[in-house]
Amino acid sequence: MNFFPDERAAELRELFFESAQELLQELNEAGIELEAHPDDSEIVRRVRRIVHTLKGDSAACGFQELSSLAHEMEDALAPQAIRGAQNSLVEVIFTAADTFQAMLAAYRKSLPPPTGEALREHIRQIASTPSKRQPAPAPVEGFSPKFDWNAAQRDRISNALGHAERVFNIALQIDPSSGMRSAAFQLIRNVLEGVGSILAIHPSDVASAEFAAHIEAAIATQHSKSALAKKCRIPSVVTEITIQQVSEAQEPSQDLLDVLLQAEAHASGAAVSVNKPRAAQPRPVPAPESEELRREARASATLAAAQNTLRVDATRIDTVLNLIGELIIGKSMLHRTIIEFEKHHAKDPLRSRFADALAFQSRVLEDLQRSVMKIRMVPVEQLFRRFPRIVRDVSINCGREVTLEIAGEHTDLDKGILDALAEPIAHLVRNAVDHGIETPEEREASGKSKSGVIRLNAYHQGNQVVIEVSDDGRGIDRKKLVSRAVERGSISSADASKLTEEDATRLIFQPGLSTADRVTEVSGRGVGMDAVIGALERLKGTIETDSEPGVGTTFRIFVPLTLASIQALLFKVAGHLYAVPLANVVEITRVAGSEIHRVDDYEVIRLRDQLLTLVHLDRLTAQSGKAASSKSFVIIIGAGERKFGLVVDSLMGEEELVIKALDDRLSSSDFVSGASILGDGTVVLILNIPVVASRLARLPALGAIA
Numbered sequence: 001m002n003f004f005p006d007e008r009a010a011e012l013r014e015l016f017f018e019s020a021q022e023l024l025q026e027l028n029e030a031g032i033e034l035e036a037h038p039d040d041s042e043i044v045r046r047v048r049r050i051v052h053t054l055k056g057d058s059a060a061c062g063f064q065e066l067s068s069l070a071h072e073m074e075d076a077l078a079p080q081a082i083r084g085a086q087n088s089l090v091e092v093i094f095t096a097a098d099t100f101q102a103m104l105a106a107y108r109k110s111l112p113p114p115t116g117e118a119l120r121e122h123i124r125q126i127a128s129t130p131s132k133r134q135p136a137p138a139p140v141e142g143f144s145p146k147f148d149w150n151a152a153q154r155d156r157i158s159n160a161l162g163h164a165e166r167v168f169n170i171a172l173q174i175d176p177s178s179g180m181r182s183a184a185f186q187l188i189r190n191v192l193e194g195v196g197s198i199l200a201i202h203p204s205d206v207a208s209a210e211f212a213a214h215i216e217a218a219i220a221t222q223h224s225k226s227a228l229a230k231k232c233r234i235p236s237v238v239t240e241i242t243i244q245q246v247s248e249a250q251e252p253s254q255d256l257l258d259v260l261l262q263a264e265a266h267a268s269g270a271a272v273s274v275n276k277p278r279a280a281q282p283r284p285v286p287a288p289e290s291e292e293l294r295r296e297a298r299a300s301a302t303l304a305a306a307q308n309t310l311r312v313d314a315t316r317i318d319t320v321l322n323l324i325g326e327l328i329i330g331k332s333m334l335h336r337t338i339i340e341f342e343k344h345h346a347k348d349p350l351r352s353r354f355a356d357a358l359a360f361q362s363r364v365l366e367d368l369q370r371s372v373m374k375i376r377m378v379p380v381e382q383l384f385r386r387f388p389r390i391v392r393d394v395s396i397n398c399g400r401e402v403t404l405e406i407a408g409e410h411t412d413l414d415k416g417i418l419d420a421l422a423e424p425i426a427h428l429v430r431n432a433v434d435h436g437i438e439t440p441e442e443r444e445a446s447g448k449s450k451s452g453v454i455r456l457n458a459y460h461q462g463n464q465v466v467i468e469v470s471d472d473g474r475g476i477d478r479k480k481l482v483s484r485a486v487e488r489g490s491i492s493s494a495d496a497s498k499l500t501e502e503d504a505t506r507l508i509f510q511p512g513l514s515t516a517d518r519v520t521e522v523s524g525r526g527v528g529m530d531a532v533i534g535a536l537e538r539l540k541g542t543i544e545t546d547s548e549p550g551v552g553t554t555f556r557i558f559v560p561l562t563l564a565s566i567q568a569l570l571f572k573v574a575g576h577l578y579a580v581p582l583a584n585v586v587e588i589t590r591v592a593g594s595e596i597h598r599v600d601d602y603e604v605i606r607l608r609d610q611l612l613t614l615v616h617l618d619r620l621t622a623q624s625g626k627a628a629s630s631k632s633f634v635i636i637i638g639a640g641e642r643k644f645g646l647v648v649d650s651l652m653g654e655e656e657l658v659i660k661a662l663d664d665r666l667s668s669s670d671f672v673s674g675a676s677i678l679g680d681g682t683v684v685l686i687l688n689i690p691v692v693a694s695r696l697a698r699l700p701a702l703g704a705i706a
Helices: 006-038 041-060 062-077 087-108 118-128 151-162 181-195 208-211 225-232 255-267 293-309 314-344 350-376 387-398 414-435 440-445 477-487 501-509 526-536 688-695
Strands: 167-175 197-202 212-223 238-246 377-379 402-407 412-414 451-463 462-472 543-549 551-558 565-573 577-580 585-592 596-599 602-606 609-617 631-639 642-648 652-656 673-679 683-687
Touching: 006 041, 006 087, 006 387, 041 062, 041 087, 062 087, 062 212, 087 118, 118 683, 151 197, 151 212, 167 181, 167 225, 181 208, 181 212, 181 225, 181 642, 212 314, 212 387, 212 631, 225 238, 225 565, 293 526, 314 350, 314 652, 350 412, 350 451, 377 414, 387 402, 402 609, 412 414, 414 451, 414 462, 414 526, 414 551, 477 501, 501 543, 526 543, 543 688, 565 683, 585 609, 631 688, 642 688, 652 673
Parallel strands: 402 451, 577 683, 609 642
Antiparallel strands: 167 212, 167 238, 197 212, 377 412, 451 462, 462 551, 543 551, 565 577, 565 652, 585 631, 596 602, 602 609, 631 642, 673 683
16 A cells, blocks of 8 residues: 555655665675674674664565565574574575565566575574573673763753752663563663653663663662662563662763863864863763764764755756756857957957956856766765675685775765776676685795785876776786687787787787686676776776786776866867867877888887877778878877877867767767867867777787887
8 A cells, every 4th residue: 555646656765775775785794794703793783773674664665575575584683593593694694685686676677576585595594593592691790880871861860960850870680591682671661661761771772682781771760779679670581780879979060161072072082171160079080982872973973964965866966967068068159259259349348347257157157067066976985885795705606715905985986987887897806806816725825825805996086086906816817818819819820929018918808808717607708808898988988907927916997087078179180170088188299291100001100218109080980081281280198008199180279078978870980979069059079089099909019009
C-alpha cells in the first residue's frame, strides 16, 4: 500500500537508492574492518544498525523482498546467534552486501529481485552452528564505574541540583550469563524511569547495550539511596549495584562563557584557562573522553552536517551550468560588439563605460561559474572507498597477500568524471593484484615481504586531477609484451625492433593483448586495458605508465577538473576553425620547410634535444588542404608523456569556450570531442587531443619522441 502520490513516491525511492548505496559501502567497510579485528564487538553492532536501517528504509519504499531479507540478516547478527560463528561473520557480511546490491539494481530497473538464497544459506549455517557459550564468569569484584558524562549531561545534572533535586549516579552490573543484554537494558531503563527522571545514561540505546557489561545512569529523584538500591535489585538481571549521591561540589554549575571556552578548547585540543575571580570550590579535572563520548560527538557532527546539507539532483546543476555556458557565449558576443563600437566611435565617452560594465559582468560570471562548479565537485574518497573490497576479493581469488594504501582522498573532482573513472580504475586495480603482485613465495624468493602493496593517490596538477595506481610487484615484461604483439600481428617484427621502451610499454593498451599465461575470472583476455584507454578518450584524459622490472608499476591518469568549459587556443587549418585546450599547449613555434625532416615516411622536426612528429589535420581527417607555406606555425602539444607538433595555417588567439557535445550524425571523426559557438556565431571544433595522441601511438615507431 502506497501512502504517497506517485511523484512523491518516485522521489522517495530515488532518495532511498542513494542512501542505500552509502549503507552498502559502509557494510563493505565494516566487513573489511571485522576481518582485520574479528573480536571487535562494536563492528558487529554497527553492521546490525546498518542492516536495521536498510530494512526500515526498504519497507517504507515498498521493497518487501529486500526488507524481509534484511530482517533475517538482522536476526542472524543477534548476540545469542553469533556466538560460535565469528569466523563466518565476514563472509555473511560480504554476501549480504553483494545480495542487497543485486536487489537494488533489479529494483532500479523494475525487474524481479534475486531470491538471495546464498545469503539465506549463510544465515541458516549460523543458526545451525552450536553455541560455544563459555561458562558464566564470576561477577567482577568491586567494578569501578566512571560516570564520565559529557557537557550536555553535566549541564542537565547541574540544573537538577539547582532546583534542589536529589541526583544519584547509579551503576548496575548485568548478569554475565544473561543471553539478552538488550532486554536487560530495557528492563533496567524502565525501572529507572519509574523512580525518577533520567538525566544521563550509558549505553544510550538498545543496540549499544547488546555487549555492555554494566549500565551507568544519573537520575533526579525524591527517593533515598536505600530505596533506590531496593528498586534496582532485579533478580537474574542485576548482580551488583553502585550508587553515589551527586553534590554541588561534584558538579559545579558553569556559566555560558565557561562552556563556550571549554568547547573551543576541546575542539582545538589546546588547554584554556579562564581567569575569573571565583569564590567557589576549584573546578575538577575532567575525566578522559570515553568511546561513548566520541561516538556522541561524531553523531552530533553528522547531525549538524545533515542540517546544513541539501540534496539536489545532478541534472538541476547541469541545467544551471548550461545556462552559465549561454551567459559566457553572451559575454563573448558583447565583447565583440564593444570592439566593433570602438572601431567606429573611438572617441565616444561611452566606450570606457561599456568596457567597465563588461569587466564587471565578467568578474561576476566567473565567480558564478566557479561556485556552481564547486557544487559538482566531490572528493575522490567516494571512488576510493570501493576498492578495499575489490582488492580483498581479488587477492583471495588469486592467492595473493595485498595491502591497499590510499592517499589524496580529499582531492575534489567533477562528479560526472568521477563516476566515469570507476570502471577504468577498477580494471587497473584488479590487474595490479593479478598481474603485478607476485605470489607470497615469489616475493620471499626475491627478497620482498610476503604482502604486496597497492597504492591509490590523487592530487591536483594545474587544471587537471592526477590519479595514480601503483604497485610494488614484478613490473611489466616489455619483451613478452612485444613478442605477443608480433604473434597477434599488431606490429611487424621490423617495427618491433625499433620500439622504444615507452612505445613497448604502451602496447599493453592494444585491444586483445595480454601478458597473462592463462585466462582467469579476473584478467587475461586483453580487454580491460583497452577499455581504460577508451574511457579516458571519452573524458579527454590521458594515461602515463612507469614500470621497472622487479620494482613495480605506476599508472598515472590525467583528467580535466571539469568538462563544462575550457580555456582554448584557436587556429585555422584548410579554412576550418579548430581549438585545442590551452592546458595541452606546451609552446608555439614556426618552422621553415628546410627544418622538416622525413623518418620512415613521417615528418619530424628537431626542437632542441627532441625529435617531434608533425601532425597535419587535413591529412588525418582526409580534408583537401593547401600546400605548406615556407614558414609554418607549429603548436607543440603535450598529451601525458607524449609530445607532437600540430601544423596549422594561422593562429586566431585564446578564448574561453563552452563545450557542446556533437551528435554522431554531425561529426563522423573521433578526432573532434565537441564544439563551441563564438560570439559572432562561428562554430569552432574542439580537438580530442588524447585520441590524436593515441592514434599516433598505434602508428609504426619513428625512433622519435611522439
